Amino acid sequence: MSAEQRTNPVGKVKLEEEEKGAVLYNVDPIIMKYHYEIDYMHSYAQDSPFFEGLSKGELWGSKCPVCGSTFATPRGHCMNCGAKTEWMKLPLEGKVHTYTTCYFGSQEFLAETPFTLILVEWPDVDTFFLSRLLGVAPNEVKIGMPVKAKFRRLSQFKPTDVYFVPSDI
Amino acid sequence: MRPVYMIAGGITKFAKASPRKDFRYMVKEAFDQAMADVPGLTLDLIDGSVASYFSDHFTRQLMAGIMVHDYLGLTPKPSKRIESGGATGGMCIQSAWEAVASGRMDVCAAFGFETMSHVNTWKGNEFIALASDTNFDYPVGGFYTGYYAMMVKRHMYEFGTTEEQLAAVSVKNHGNALHNPYAQFPAELTIEDVMKSEMIADPLKRLDICVMSDGAAAVILASEEMAHKLTDKPVRISGVGTGTDAMRMADRPSREVILLPHENAADYKDLKYPGVHSFRGGRTAAKEAYEMAGITNPLEEIDFVELHDAFTSSEIQTYEDLGLCKYGEGGKFVESGAASLGGKVPVNPSGGLLACGHPVGATGLMQGVFALWQLQGTIGQHFNGDDTLQIKNAKRGLIHSHAGTGTYITVSVMERGF
Structure with a gap:
């Protein structure tokens, strides 16, 4: 649009046409496609050391210095007494507390199905850790099965940088 | 606190998609149905409203x-929105109660x-899964059916609950x-139908899981004087x-059972x-509601339950x-028929979320309406003359709304006030 057109409201004023058009599914009523996406600048904030740990092949939970509560999934403050927690290194071997194999999933993970989810438990830790279990057929997973952590070589800085496999493989 | 009464309710037919009416019109339809049941109630007598919907994404x-x-014509009176995941509807009723x-x-x-039809089912599952910790849970394979599958696996391990017992719930609710x-989604099903339906997240199959829906519901609450x-x-x-309970299922502790009066x-x-x-949050909600309503033995003192069977x-x-x-x-409770129509305490006589659908923000209100x-x-009057589901002489009922992996849960006790 020229400077003349912008400043002269009665001349050759014309809204530019869009080439893209609309994607219509129906006209009665009108149902059309609407696209929406966004990139976030997400901070892991106080949880950052956990993700840094994964990149070093370490698994970190939390321990409360006041009441002694222990958490397999880290949290900055204690859910039982409110005190600031300390970092606590977890053993790389634990046991399956519960499990499922997902044959469907959210859109983001559909391509990865079927995948097996587990909660990992450790004998001296009060809470669990959610992860994926690889290297075992769905019908062979058992509650109580010993599992060991493995780490991606190239970190994505996501909780899936760690995953578990049966201890005996 | 003053006594609070529910005086009217309305609901749209829940459907996979309702493209002819947007969310405002759907609520208007439910609201007008409620208003029609109390002809003396005019808009000017309504002091305000509480809105319930779960996801801005949908x-x-x-x-x-x-x-x-x-759209309902209630401006400039007070209004607010309540959001608490799957329990949004139950929480909305409690907010209006307050x-x-x-x-x-x-x-x-x-x-x-x-209005869940605005995205496809698997995108919808993604939106719902964003109601799990997005640092630690969602990226691992965020999928609510997966979370519930892990919880019931543990229930089966602890107590011997069977897949056939789960299927019995599906048969009952779809049948109601x-x-x-x-x-x-009304359906005449057999245990075998449910057992043979597609596996989604072991042991939960397609017919163990509610569907996504478009829908709306509304109720009107009033003081004793206005109600009468x-x-x-x-x-x-x-x-x-x-x-309530921890957002992350992994954070659930191992302690002692919170006891109700009839337990030891x-x-x-x-x-x-x-x-x-x-669900510790469910027990906590029940305990508080029972104390307020004076219930000491729920099985004997409640005539029916509408609960959150996602x-x-x-x-x-x-x-x-x-x-x-x-x-x-x-598991044995459902197998015994105690929760069936005509049983000791019919549970989800309406069909529940499994069969009615689960347009999240409307769901808790749906329970209130039914x-x-x-x-x-x-x-019978509201169901086109069919009173099969009417529980004879029902005096006291319970509604239960539930979010996350048991993260927010509401229980409200309702009783005949006439």
């Missing part, structure tokens, strides 16, 4: 609550909706819905309770609680949280 519209309040109980309002409208004209002025069939909300510690001496097999497994787990049976006995009609004895 609506693609922020401040959708005020748009409904506006407005009336406190004396701030004499008449308060509570309405809810969800055959007589509910508002239900999205406006209807000869008021229903009192005699107890409200709310419980010896019943559970070796049980680690809640772990991931039970999964067959959560219905079984919730029998236990509500104290209808002991922890661990939920419970209201049960207690008024007007099921």
Whole structure:
């Protein structure tokens, strides 16, 4: 649009046409496609050391210095007494507390199905850790099965940088 | 606190997609149905409203609550939006209850909706999974059916619950819905049908899981004076309770069972609680509501229950949280027929979420509407003359709304007030 057109409201004023058009599914009523996406600048904030740990092949939970509560999934403050927690290194071997194999999933993970989810438990830790279990057929997973952590070589800085496999493989 | 009554309710037929009516029009339809049941109630007598919808993602519209309040003709009166995941509808009713109980309002409208058809099912599952910790849970494979599958696996391990017992819930609820004209997915099923349906997340199969829906529902709450002025069939909300638990299922501790009056510690001496097999928030909500309503033995003192059966497994787990049976006995409870129509305490006579559908923000209000009609004895009148689902002489019912992996849970007790 020229400077003349912008400043002269009665001349050759014309809204530019869009080439893209609309994607219509129906006209009665009108149902059309609407696209929406966004990139976030997400901070892991106080949880950052956990993700840094994964990149070093370490698994970190939390321990409360006041009441002694222990958490397999880290949290900055204690859910039982409110005190600031300390970092606590977890053993790389634990046991399956519960499990499922997902044959469907959210859109983001559909391509990865079927995948097996587990909660990992450790004998001296009060809470669990959610992860994926690889290297075992769905019908062979058992509650109580010993599992060991493995780490991606190239970190994505996501909780899936760690995953578990049966201890005996 | 003042006594609070529910005086009217309305609901749209839940459907996979309702493209001809947007969320405002859907609520308007439910609201007008409620208003039609109390002809003396005019808009000027309504002091304000509470809006219930779960996800801004589904609506693609922020401040959708005020748009409904506006559409209903209630501006410039007070209104607010409540959001608490799957429990949003139950929480909305409790928020309206607070407005009336406190004396701030004499008449308060509570309405809810969800328009889940605007994205495909797997994108919808993604939106729902964003209601799990997005640092630690969602990226691992965020999928609510997966989370519930892990919880029921542990329930099966602790208590011996079977897949056939889960299937029995599906058969019961889909069957009840055959007589509910508002239900999205009525079906005559057998245990075998459910067992043979597609595996989604072991052990939960397609027919163990509710569907996504478009729909709306509304109820009107009033003070004692206004309730008796406006209807000869008021229903009192005699107890409200709310419980919570850690957002992350992995953070659930292992402690002792929170006991209801009719239970004792010896019943559970070796049980680690809640772990991931039970909902501590559900038990907490029930305990608070029972104390307010004066209930000491729920199985004997409640005539029916409408509870949040997004999964067959959560219905079984919730029998236990509500104290209808002991922890661990939920599977046997459904098998015994106690929860069936004509049983000791019919559970989800409407068909529940499994068969009615689960337009999240409307769901808790749907339970309120069906419970209201049960207690008024007007099921036949509202269900095109079919009163098969009417529980004879129902005097007291319970509604239960549930979010996350048991993260927010509400229990409200309703009783005949005439």
